[in-house]
Amino acid sequence: MKTMPFIDELKHWAATHGDRNAVVVGESRLTYGQLLGGAQTQPNASGTDSLAIIEVPSSTELAVAFCAAVLEGRTAMVLDAQWPQGLRAQLRQAAADWSARQMTLDRGAAAAPPFLLGLSSGTSGVPKAFVRNAASWHESFVQSVEYFHLGPESVTLAPGPMAASMNLYALSESLFAGGGFVALPHFSPDAALQAMTEHNVDRLVLVPTVLGLIASRGLATGQTGQELRSIVCAGSDLPDATLALARSWAPNADIQQYYGAAELGFVAATSMQKPDLNQDAQGVGTAFPGVQISIRDDAGEELEPGQSGDVWVKGPYACDGYAWGDDGMAFTSQTFAGSGLPAGHNAALWSTVRDQGFLDAEGRLNLSGRASDMVIVSGTNVYPHHVERVLSAALKSEPPVRGATIGTDGEVPVPCTAVVAGLPDERRGQVLIAGIYAPLTEHFPLAEVRRAASSLPAAQRPQQFYQLSDLPLTGSGKISRIVLTQWIKEGDSRATRIR
Template sequence: MPFIDQLQRWARTAGQNAAVVVGEHRLTFAQLLAAATSTPGAAQLVEVIDEPTSTALAARFCAAVYSGKVAMVIDAQGSPDLRHRLRDAALDWANGADHGGSAEPPFLLGLSSGTSGLPKAFTRSSASWQESMGRSVEFFEVTERTVTLAPGPLAASMNLYALGESIYAGSTFVALPHFSTAAALAAMAEHNVNRLVLVPTVLELLAGAGLRTQQSGQQLASIVCAGSALSAGALALAREWAPNAAIHQYYGAAELGFVAASGVDRTGTPAMPETSVGTAFPGVQISIRDGHGKRVDRGVEGTIYVKSPYVCSGYAWGDDGLAFSSLAANAPWRQDGQDRVESELEVESDAREWFTVHDQGRLDNAGRLHVLGRASDMIVTAGANVYPHAVEAALAAAAAASFDGRHVSVLVTGREDPLRGQRLVAGLYASEGIAAGAGERNATALLARCRLAAAKLPASHRPSQYYLLDALPLTGSGKISRAIFTQWLNEGDPRAQRLH
């Protein structure tokens, strides 16, 4: 059972130490183990946990794992209809005869974020988490003295993992009943937090608020970011606020686990080039493949595949073949009438062990991974393929120069266009400056800077429209969402105002 053996160990040897703290409530290791072993579970195989982030949620999760049930944590902020449908889907799955054909039953039903409809649910073995935690506590230097704050909801996979990781290491995990920068900064001070696990957007908000209110992050020894790229502006802001922290960024996916990671040392020197997400995480192999499944040379772009003990076991529901899949499943076949007789690719003996979520990228000569984006994020405009991240990076550098650079986020999406298929549209969000009322002059300067930077890009990569955002379009887990931004544009949402 992932982390439960460790929970039992820490309950014996450090039982009075704080294990989980949420708001005014806390559980020691001894109390958490007692709650996990005494909490009545559901009669069925799956334990659906549908409640806000709290010590009670942590206890129910541990209880489900301890009892050998399959845990599924639902975002309590979701609509009642969606939550009801997820519960029904989980119970239907639990009542089915086949749970993926795995000899080992899963311990977790994880939910993969989607733009609409019912989220996909993947299954994960206890071994995938157990081996991952053994590696991650060493890589991120999590010890008994670590106090981790994950300010996002526990329903998000990276935060739920951080909870298990903290228990595994015998350290303290802190979460917030409701996120705000004030609540996060207060929790850091009250509980002597020395490690953050969060997405770059939240780090930038937290660092900016800390600097404005003179609440230093000097006590932080470690910051771990995931979910999206950490921009140069966000990194500079974090470094100013938390000068003593080692800043790690990792690339992964809920279905894949850790894939690659990089770091910034405590002097502020990046361990990797800015465009890289790092080298393969310990235990992971990375391969870049073309559309036929063949390996490509270093420096050539293609689909990112991983061979890893951390990958999930497959989908319980929602598998449309467009997300998590194996190399063997993706290999093209030659048709002979109605029969698939052989693969155009000489399928490798371990082809069923290589998996992808169809992110695109390349490996450089030093083995560093550069991620272009999800294949589904690609914008096709006038026949050209454009990955938004490349455009965002170029514009963000220009936007940063306009406002001492640390407070402008750039988001690029595609909108339907009758001539080009899609046209590029950029959204600009300033947490200070424009958003604080600096006025039309700053907005004009920002637009001019971005257009100047865009002029240096290929014509296909230049946005045709720019919007000033009053808020960031965020998912429930705090990740910036292009889909939500596009929805704002299509609906004429006042949070996105056209810049001329």
């Protein structure tokens, strides 16, 4: 019997509470019965008999098309309709070429085609595509709905683009659990706050930057997040200032952060409501249920706690590799022998996206960055992630904004952010630059940031500082070092050189 990641559950909920909202986007909504009926009668999306290319804006129409593709057993690829037309055309052609190659392969009678071509950023302008089987998401749903306490009574708002991997997963996870899913046709903090009120949202799934925007606006306008029981953050670090802001805005929410990758699925997670006094500042949590984590050196030897190396993961959630765009800098799977792991593990398949980190004595994963983000300064390997943490610690001490007494919880500091990247340099090979986003502060904190930088080894000290009028973000709201360097190279007014 072919595994479907959430279709059996969708049919169950349509039969047992078919009149309850399944998906709401703006003014459009579909009950479970309507969603299943629409998926069963949906005309084929563009593509082929085995491939569905879904290319519509965030909408209930996107949800129907995605469910229809999965129901039909076609491989789905969801494109962000906001991407440039030329890029989408390149992706459509790459998917068609991949599908044609798949047709020539002898998969065997028992082999199931992948259900998803997911898109992940690469070193070139065209995203690479990873291949995911249905079982990996189905098993992930089984674990995540329990870990995040998601059920039929839950109403989840994912305010980012529905095509983004995290939000597409959140939609599917909600359908698996029988809950309601809410998305926005276009993001703004006000639109998110309005949707929360209109649809009794009790759970958010979002990236930290978007959480900061919503919480700040909510506190400023007196729209508290008192009804939220859960906030799930991923995609990047959750800064302390943003965490404090979110706690003030949504005091009853369990704020959880997880680390993962589109190719790996869940890796580690933690609840921010119960901070561990022994937790290193870089800790992202312990292994997610069903996952094992191993830190290894370049030769594949497992390292002791506290020693930094490549983060390798073993579990049922990983993808099956790339359909195109494998640049050698990301997802890799292999077996390890003689690793000293418990019996039965030596032949297991481990995967990595070349993130760097270490496990502490309590088994908490601490990250230092991704190998592809590494900057080589005068022959020294520097991970921007570590430098950002040091600079952001200085920004945390910034005084609250004058007049920022918001709501009833006293002064709330506006979150400031440091973004560090590398630029080519004739003498050093590369040089570090730092962009500082400090909105509405009484004075720009250059002196504080430079003082913090002086405590770092010489190779880790930024040589150029820029004042940012906006955060450099991807379309899904993640902070992007690539966008920052583009701004600087192009002389974009959003990044002003100050030293």
